[in-house]
Amino acid sequence: MKELLRGTWVIAAKELKIELRTKEILVTAGLFGLLVTVLTSLAFFLDDDTSRRLAPGVLWVGASFAGVLAMGRAWAREREADAIRGLLLTPIPRASIYLGKMIGTWVFVMLIDMVLLPVVAILFRVDMSAELGTVALILVLGMTGYVALGTLFAAMSVRTRARDLMISVVLFPLSSPGLLAGVVATREVLGGTPFDETVAWLRILLAFDLVGIVAGLVLFEPLMSE
Amino acid sequence: MEFDRVEVKGLVKVYGATRALIGVDATFDAGAVTVIEGPNGSGKSTLLNILGQLVRPTRGEVRYGELGVVNKGAVRGAIGILAHAAMVYPDLSARENLALYARLYGLRDPAAVLERSIARFEIGRWGERPSRTYSRGQLQRLALARALIHEPTLLLLDEPSTGLDVKGVRRLVETVAAERERGAIVALITHDPKLADELADTTVKLKRGKVVS
Numbered sequence: 104m105k106e107l108l109r110g111t112w113v114i115a116a117k118e119l120k121i122e123l124r125t126k127e128i129l130v131t132a133g134l135f136g137l138l139v140t141v142l143t144s145l146a147f148f149l150d151d152d153t154s155r156r157l158a159p160g161v162l163w164v165g166a167s168f169a170g171v172l173a174m175g176r177a178w179a180r181e182r183e184a185d186a187i188r189g190l191l192l193t194p195i196p197r198a199s200i201y202l203g204k205m206i207g208t209w210v211f212v213m214l215i216d217m218v219l220l221p222v223v224a225i226l227f228r229v230d231m232s233a234e235l236g237t238v239a240l241i242l243v244l245g246m247t248g249y250v251a252l253g254t255l256f257a258a259m260s261v262r263t264r265a266r267d268l269m270i271s272v273v274l275f276p277l278s279s280p281g282l283l284a285g286v287v288a289t290r291e292v293l294g295g296t297p298f299d300e301t302v303a304w305l306r307i308l309l310a311f312d313l314v315g316i317v318a319g320l321v322l323f324e325p326l327m328s329e
Numbered sequence: 330m331e332f333d334r335v336e337v338k339g340l341v342k343v344y345g346a347t348r349a350l351i352g353v354d355a356t357f358d359a360g361a362v363t364v365i366e367g368p369n370g371s372g373k374s375t376l377l378n379i380l381g382q383l384v385r386p387t388r389g390e391v392r393y394g395e396l397g398v399v400n401k402g403a404v405r406g407a408i409g410i411l412a413h414a415a416m417v418y419p420d421l422s423a424r425e426n427l428a429l430y431a432r433l434y435g436l437r438d439p440a441a442v443l444e445r446s447i448a449r450f451e452i453g454r455w456g457e458r459p460s461r462t463y464s465r466g467q468l469q470r471l472a473l474a475r476a477l478i479h480e481p482t483l484l485l486l487d488e489p490s491t492g493l494d495v496k497g498v499r500r501l502v503e504t505v506a507a508e509r510e511r512g513a514i515v516a517l518i519t520h521d522p523k524l525a526d527e528l529a530d531t532t533v534k535l536k537r538g539k540v541v542s
Contacts, residue, residue, distance in 0.1 A: 106402070106435075110433070113429070113432045113433055117418070117421075117429055119441055120421070120425075121414065121418060121420045121421065125420050125458075126418055153357070180418065180420075183418075183419055184414050184415050184416060184417055184419055184460075185412070185414035185415075186416055186417060186418055187414050187431070188383065188410065188412070188414070188416050188419070189410070189416030189475065190416075190433070191383055191405075192381055192382070192383065192405055192409075192410055193405060193406070193430070193433040193434055194402035194405045194406030194434060195402065195405065195433055196402060196431075256523070292363075327386050328382075328383070328384065
């Protein structure tokens with residue numbers, strides 16, 4: 104366990120260090136997420152009521168698309184100069200490579216989402232001040248499971264030619280329980296449903312997170328060994 | 330040294346309809362360089378990747394001396410690999426890459442190990458720049474430092490001289506010879522007959538996945 108945590112910390116710190124230096128993922132995935140939300144707001148702007156109804160969907164579309172891009176880029180770093188081969192040969196538990204990469208990507212995705220959230224609120228004229236904490240919590244829970252599963256499939260992309268196509272084609276169907284629960288929970292909260300009545304959705308998201316993380320920890324090693 | 334011999338017995342590796350290795354037996358001893366020869370597609374890299382626990386054999390076993398047949402961090406931590414690709418992060422400097430690997434290998438006093446490694450491979454001020462800016466020769470020095478930072482018991486070399494100039498090949502030969510002197514088990518794949526002649530203590534010849542001599 105100690106080795107797992109040590110390895111996870113070293114890998115996550117490496118991810119953050121490279122990103123702080125290059126800002127490659129935050130800029131590309133962040134701009135992509137913003138583009139999706141801005142274009143959608145222009146395309147679907149009808150009236151205030153319709154905008155408010157569209158906002159949860161746009162927020163999750165922007166977040167999930169930016170997330171796919173972030174996960175793909177995070178693993179592209181491992182392909183370059185075949186760094187993953189060197190990493191797999193080190194004595195740290197291989198699960199710690201998965202966890203470290205997942206935590207690093209999760210941080211990038213959360214930073215992007217925390218920008219997307221107010222942008223969606225402004226563009227779709229939704230006053231989220233009262234529900235901001237709850238919406239942020241839903242986003243955090245939904246994106247944690249999404250990144251957990253996405254990190255696993257993005258890792259597989261290191262060894263396949265289809266790469267980005269495979270991440271999207273496999274990840275979206277498998278993440279649909281979490282994404283759907285996230286969209287519906289956000290819609291309910293912004294629609295004025297009391298927090299108590301959204302707890303069931305939060306439980307689904309929590310279960311989605313647990314399944315994603317456990318699947319990643321269990322499947323990463325066999326998937327990375329040919 | 331964690332083990333003094335690596336033995337492979339009845340190694341078979343099948344990829345779909347392709348049989349990359351068919352019943353390979355071989356022994357790799359400490360303090361010796363074993364050159365793995367053979368034409369393209371003969372299974373050399375597959376054998377090396379199985380030795381390095383990067384690929385699982387379909388059948389057969391690899392015994393790491395007294396440690397036996399294991400697939401654990403303890404064995405991985407005793408293996409170093411050097412190939413054409415440097416296996417480093419292009420956005421990190423040589424110093425940062427080596428510090429990362431020192432931490433990943435859990436080395437005691439990583440700062441001292443880092444300084445020794447930088448001195449041994451003459452990584453100068455250029456080592457402060459991101460490694461994507463390095464020449465092939467500089468990148469090779471970093472790759473050597475990375476592969477050897479933990480003084481591996483088993484050193485795997487997969488066509489390490491590709492793209493190197495005369496000076497780079499000379500440095501490679503001297504480094505491999507020094508590792509042999511230290512008592513490391515060295516397995517080398519090369520298509521360079523001069524390099525093979527200079528370094529080989531024993532040879533394993535592969536053809537279509539089988540050992541032919």
